[in-house]
Amino acid sequence: MTKNSDGEFVANDRNRVRRGLKRASYDKKKVYDIIDGHFLCHVAFEVDGQPFVIPTSHWREGNRLYWHGSSKSMMIRHLAKGNPASVAVTQLDGLVLARSAFSTSVNYRSVVAYGKPRLVEDAAAFNYHMERFFEMLAPGRWSQLRPMTDTERKATGLLEMEIEDASAKVRADPPGDRDEADYPVWAGVVPISMRQHAPEVAPEGEAAPLSHSLLDAYKLPLR
Amino acid sequence: MTKNSDGEFVANDRNRVRRGLKRASYDKKKVYDIIDGHFLCHVAFEVDGQPFVIPTSHWREGNRLYWHGSSKSMMIRHLAKGNPASVAVTQLDGLVLARSAFSTSVNYRSVVAYGKPRLVEDAAAFNYHMERFFEMLAPGRWSQLRPMTDTERKATGLLEMEIEDASAKVRADPPGDRDEADYPVWAGVVPISMRQHAPEVAPEGEAAPLSHSLLDAYKLPLR
Numbered sequence: 001m002t003k004n005s006d007g008e009f010v011a012n013d014r015n016r017v018r019r020g021l022k023r024a025s026y027d028k029k030k031v032y033d034i035i036d037g038h039f040l041c042h043v044a045f046e047v048d049g050q051p052f053v054i055p056t057s058h059w060r061e062g063n064r065l066y067w068h069g070s071s072k073s074m075m076i077r078h079l080a081k082g083n084p085a086s087v088a089v090t091q092l093d094g095l096v097l098a099r100s101a102f103s104t105s106v107n108y109r110s111v112v113a114y115g116k117p118r119l120v121e122d123a124a125a126f127n128y129h130m131e132r133f134f135e136m137l138a139p140g141r142w143s144q145l146r147p148m149t150d151t152e153r154k155a156t157g158l159l160e161m162e163i164e165d166a167s168a169k170v171r172a173d174p175p176g177d178r179d180e181a182d183y184p185v186w187a188g189v190v191p192i193s194m195r196q197h198a199p200e201v202a203p204e205g206e207a208a209p210l211s212h213s214l215l216d217a218y219k220l221p222l223r
Numbered sequence: 224m225t226k227n228s229d230g231e232f233v234a235n236d237r238n239r240v241r242r243g244l245k246r247a248s249y250d251k252k253k254v255y256d257i258i259d260g261h262f263l264c265h266v267a268f269e270v271d272g273q274p275f276v277i278p279t280s281h282w283r284e285g286n287r288l289y290w291h292g293s294s295k296s297m298m299i300r301h302l303a304k305g306n307p308a309s310v311a312v313t314q315l316d317g318l319v320l321a322r323s324a325f326s327t328s329v330n331y332r333s334v335v336a337y338g339k340p341r342l343v344e345d346a347a348a349f350n351y352h353m354e355r356f357f358e359m360l361a362p363g364r365w366s367q368l369r370p371m372t373d374t375e376r377k378a379t380g381l382l383e384m385e386i387e388d389a390s391a392k393v394r395a396d397p398p399g400d401r402d403e404a405d406y407p408v409w410a411g412v413v414p415i416s417m418r419q420h421a422p423e424v425a426p427e428g429e430a431a432p433l434s435h436s437l438l439d440a441y442k443l444p445l446r
Contacts (some may be wrong), residue, residue: 044267044276053267102375181427191420204404
């Protein structure tokens with residue numbers, strides 16, 4: 001049993017990592033860092049025993065996760081009712097080529113977080129959190145955008161999920177079969193990363209220069 | 224209602240895309256191409272009303288998805304009982320910076336597939352599918368590996384899921400707010416891709432050269 005503290009999530013039947021224990025962590029800072037390191041997450045929920053999983057973009061403030069979608073989407077409507085969600089953020093760092101199939105693995109940083117989302121309906125809170133999202137994606141951009149209209153706000157369902165519990169799992173190692181180092185096959189890691197590439201201006205042309213540092217928050221290297 | 228045919232999945236209440244219809248497809252070839260284009264998927268399932276989502280590696284043969292894990296993991300044990308799963312494969316292609324928050328988007332290729340996995344218990348089938356996995360990850364490598372032991376086979380739970388239905392969703396466009404092209408903010412796409420990097424040999428040193436083309440099946444560019 002993991003001891004509770006301000007700095008850790010409590011491990012329970014839901015978030016406890018059962019396999020690969022040495023890769024597991026309940027440390028809140030580690031969990032938050034992985035969540036903040038990517039804007040792509042996968043949200044799982046279930047309707048009448050049928051599981052669903054949807055990719056979307058997320059952001060975080062404190063112990064809360066945020067994501068949005070069409071206010072008419074099944075996911076937003078279902079989760080706005082207080083139904084439970086599970087949210088995964090996964091970063092792939094490499095393919096681990098061991099000497100055996102069994103030891104072959106992947107280097108990654110992943111978090112799964114659990115909670116019951118609620119809809120952010122207050123207009124000031126909605127604006128605040130949407131601005132936070134854009135400040136994470138592209139710092140400085142929000143104030144340059146054409147402001148949101150009321151119609152657009154109504155069409156946008158913004159969910160807020162207090163993270164009830166979560167766990168992180170990280171593998172960042174060479175192959176684990178060092179005792180088989182003599183086996184005559186190459187062993188090691190093929191690193192994998194996400195890269196951003198040179199921005200492609202819209203076909204209508206440049207109405208203004210691209211002045212801010214895109215995606216800097218995610219530390220995506222420019223190729 | 225999407226017409227059924229050999230080449231398309233039937234759209235039903237589960238897999239029908241409700242928002243962003245012009246991005247949706249039920250075409251099997253398109254679905255399979257997206258599934259085959261990455262080895263990372265997210266598997267969702269539910270236990271007593273609690274949704275779970277787990278990142279793992281998948282591969283495909285025909286209309287079946289495969290993934291594996293520790294035979295003692297909650298996911299494998301739960302899904303081996305015939306419980307339903309939802310599997311998402313998502314590839315991120317870019318951040319779409321529009322002139323408004325509302326039109327800001329992401330370019331991506333994604334599939335969600337539905338079915339009820341079963342455990343592959345037959346030894347010959349198990350070996351066949353594991354070899355297929357390795358042939359996709361690193362063509363030519365399987366025959367070079369130290370062969371699997373019976374203990375390793377018993378510790379590995381291999382799931383096979385006939386895809387009952389699925390849908391693909393693809394966005395590969397510039398910002399959708401061309402009617403606001405005069406608004407004085409830069410608009411366009413920041414492309415994002417996965418790259419592989421130079422292989423890092425295990426610290427024990429090279430027992431053999433790396434002779435095959437890693438990850439070629441996934442067309443990951445080498446940076």
